[in-house]
Amino acid sequence: MKQFNTFLLLILLSAFQINAQTLTESDEPTKKPKKDLDILDKLVLGGSFGAAFGDITFIDISPTVGYLVSDNFLLGIGGKYIYYKDNTPGYQFQTNIYAGSLFGQYYFLENFIAHTEYELMNRGFSRDPSRFELERINVHSVFVGGGYRGSLGGNSFVSLLVLFNLNDSEFSPYTNPQIRAGFGIGF
Template sequence: MTKYFLLIITLVISTLGFSQEEDPYVFGDKTTNNTATKPAKDGGFDWERVTVGGGLGMTFGSITYIEISPSIGYYFTDNILAGIGGNYTYYSEKAANFNTSIYGGRVFGEYIFSNIPILLHTELELINIESYDNTRINIVNPYIGGGLKQSFGGHSYFFILVLWNLNETKESFLLQPNPVIRGGIAIGL
């Protein structure tokens, strides 16, 4: 537990250290970082507000866990991001002689603070999972939480989230017990 606490503290300190030079959270002209110089769109879909990305997770040992979770999101305002994503997980437990494929989709929303590298995250996930008695079931997992992000230009950033599953069951426990820790990348188009 102390290792995880120290890791989170280190990430917070390094993220705040990188944010001293300029304000990467203001969208606009890349040379002046001034939103007034960016021409306004006449409504409609703006591809510059789209992000693609996701996460990748792996654990090997007595339990093997491999997760791929692509996502796509859209900034409706400078602070509000919403999107959809998919999830595929391979899970194997040697002691129980059990392995399965877990798959599903999710919708998510984020509120990203303007001048600090913090975000709030909410998510609704539907997954199909094989339980220990070899039957496949659907599980709905609502998550809430927050995290840190480190921007590296426009709408692109690395993130780490700490989420809480509001519907934790013995089957969803196969994925990750509370708290759920995720990390990933979002690339602005």
């Protein structure tokens, strides 16, 4: 009987030993599942605002909406409204400027940005400033450049871009380079 008990004890202990060598689902090392982001998690709202008052009044409102195609690549659209009034003595000029743009940004080295953009702007233009006659024209601009993006915490950031207009013309309101400061808020 003593031999039987010893034999039974050895079988039970070996069963525990064999069981200890197999992995169950709960024992497997857990890999962090790649988080599936829904569309709101990939949206970035941003833009810029600018204003100047005096002999020249300038108000610029430029919202943007972007979509993170990947961790490093953002595609987006932007709108722009500018109110411009020049009250220089002897010269009165006022116009409303509207624009829309498509842009792409590639993020590299953590905080640096490569930026490309196409913009279509509709603006007032006076061929003869002494007559104060204003006609509406469309101006096409292609911007390339880069900049820096600094985190504000969470999904918020500020950015500073230096852009060059490759389609500069007499009708373009921009000077080269164009320096832009903006912000973004991700969801």
